[in-house]
Amino acid sequence: MTQPLNTAARRLVETLVMNGIDRVFCVPGESYLAVLDALADVRDKIQVIACRHEAGAANMAEAYGKLTGKPGVCMVTRGPGATHASIGVHTAHQDSTPMILFVGQIALTDRGRGAFQEVDYREVFGGLAKWATEIESPERTVEVVERAFATALQGRMGPVVIALPEDILHEEGGPAPLKPVVPARAALDPAFAEAVRERLSKAERPLLVLGGSGWSDEATTAIGDWAERLGLPVALSFRRKDLISNDRPSYAGDLGLGPNPKLIARVKDADLVIAVGARLGENPTQGYTLFTREQTAAKLVHIHPGAEELGRVWTPLLSATADNSLAALALSTIEPGRTWHDQAAAAHADYEAFIQPVEVTGAVNMSEVIRHLGEVLPADAILTNGAGNFAAWLHRFHRHMARRTQLAPTSGAMGYGYPAAIAAKSAAPEREVICIAGDGDYLMTGQEIATAVQYGINAIVVVVDNGTYGTIRMHQETHYPGAPRTIATDLKNPDFVKYAEAFGAFGVRCERTEDFPAALEAARNAGRPALVHLLTSAEDIAPNRTITGLRSR
Known part of the structure; x- marks a missing residue:
């Protein structure tokens, strides 16, 4: 029987190429041989890096996504391959990193029989990934993969898991991809920015906290320049120390494990905390002890791309759902009519002393x-x-x-x-x-x-x-x-x-x-x-x- 020219496997690979994926990290498996064969035809566009363990491959894909801002792509086989790779999915979820894990799967015709290495990936990855699915209609391959890109990149970034039944990979793959996925991004409401300006103009001890993923260089430069111009102390969230140069005169240090006690005291003493992108989870808030909910209700301005993160733990004074970079660019135009250069200088001096x-x-x-x-x-x-x-x-x-x-x-x-x-x-x-x-x-x-x-x-x-x-x-x-x-x-x-x-x-x-x-x-x-x-x-x-x-x- 002659195979269709444009199989689901080939449509999948075409969609990766269309979306600028230039490398795939994998451990090869017989369950997705058709995809590997399709990748062989695009060696000039996508480098396939075969790893020695699925955990290594998944961690590489997560790191690629974190570094480039594009979804890191990992491919593994069913059962043990997928469960080995779950560590990378968990990290991508916790770290808000765009990632797509493709898992070879048993044939649709054998589903529910307890076939060799059979796993329900929607069930296993449902709590780890932003979306876990299985391609069941080969003609919808491009639709599903494009949705994976959009899901990984929009709102709070994160991982997507797609199971690939081996029998459908050889079938007709439906329409070809037409253009790259362009993620939707929410801007900051001008009225919200004005409310922040008003609060900032009255603040005696303000602090800016930056975190999260999806930042552009333009945005981090703009908000770093803004904080420097105003003398606004800037703290970075746990393991986000590269968002702005640590040599900036307004840099106060990072909120993580073993932080500077003087920075912790400064955060507690602040009368206005503007958090952009940071979820303010367990580690940056020192086991949820940095604030009380009554304090955040009076002083926390929380901006995050994922609406589900706002009010999750802390009751904010003001909150907004917005893309980190667009929010930062909007904030950097605010002129509160006052500065705090003495506080920035003191905060940076505390940081310098702490790193001796x-x-x-x-x-x-x-x-x-x-x-x-x-x-x-x-x-x-x-x-x-x-x-x-x-x-x-x-x-x-x-x-x-x-x-x-x-x-x-x-x-x-x-x-x-x-x-x-x-x-x-x-x-x-x-x-x-x-x-x-x-x-x-x-x-x-x-x-x-x-x-x-x-x-x-x-x-x-x-x-x-x-x-x-x-x-x-x-x-x-x-x-x-x-x-x-x-x-x-x-x-x-x-x-x-x-x-x-x-x-x-x-x-x-x-x-x-x-x-x-x-x-x-x-x-x-x-x-x-x-x-x-x-x-x-x-x-x-x-x-x-x-x-x-x-x-x-």
Whole structure:
């Protein structure tokens, strides 16, 4: 039987090309062979990067979406492939990142039989994705994929999951795509902007908080200039430190884990908080303790692209549904008739004091290591990380000087940083990309170094090895003090230099702060994927903290 020329699989790939997708991250599977075959015909337009694990592929797609603003595309097979990839979907949802996960599926004719690796993806991903669906009519393939792009990009950005029954992929695919999807964006009501101007004109201690995704460079520059012109202190939300340059005189620091206590005091003392794009979730609000609902009702102006986020936790004084960039551009035209330059200067001075190097007990001082990175890397270098207390050093001591230089999961996902670095270096090969990873964090996805070597993606990873799941051990010693009760947190690690070399990458070992500059330089000049094995003390778990007894310094 002759296959139709324009199959559903080919229509799907045509829609990806039409919408500017230039790479797909995948682990191949027999359930979507027809799509892989269609991708073979567009090698000049879409690079297919085959990964070693679906979690790596999904994390790469999420990072690509975060970096470029276009949906990151991941393709995996059914059952275990999809469930392995669910971590990337969860991160994309928590981080408001546009992403599309295509999952090969059993044939429609076998649905409900408990077929090999059968899963109901609407049910499994219904709570993780913005939309989870299955293409059941091949002639509607383009319609469904275009809706996926629109859903991923509109309102609060997020992930979409599309199941692809293998039998329909070979059938006639219906109409071809006509044009790229252009997401609808809501502008800020001029009357709302005037209400903000009026409130701002009466504020004695205002503060601007920026967060979320979907920002344009024009908008972040405009609102940064506006805050600088007015002397309005600016705080950035958890893991959004690259929205404006941290050297701006109005920059006050970021609201995340282990924040500057003086910034927390400033937020609590503010009589007007203008939050644009930030959801004001658990981490930036310090476990929902930064405000009371009575306080937000009197001082919070909350602007967010997703209407469902407004009033979700905090009762606002004023709220508006608007695209982050359009809202920022509108706000940047407001002239309240007064300035607060003394407050901005004080806030920035507090930030500068907070990022000065600290003392440690071991031979490697991570505050000095991170400072060195900032001194030698170009301003547009991309820093990535996963989850663990090691990341506190990076977030506290690194100055982000340019946009799109931070890729980190607000979801708190371990194993994210290294796949994110591979995706970033793949999408922007002209830029330097450094991943800072914990030892436990890295080995969750470290096998993707094989992917980096195979495709010549020369990202660098610094593995911060303290031989323990340090965050969990820290909590064990905090909550169950006294006789040693730590359990399941010690790690027996490999020789990471030999590990890297076994894959064909470069590896170098470093055991002292003063040796790090040479190790980093060797990695930067290696001409291939590189790993710096940085051995640190478990005592130096995070800035101003040790594991044993959590002694403050």
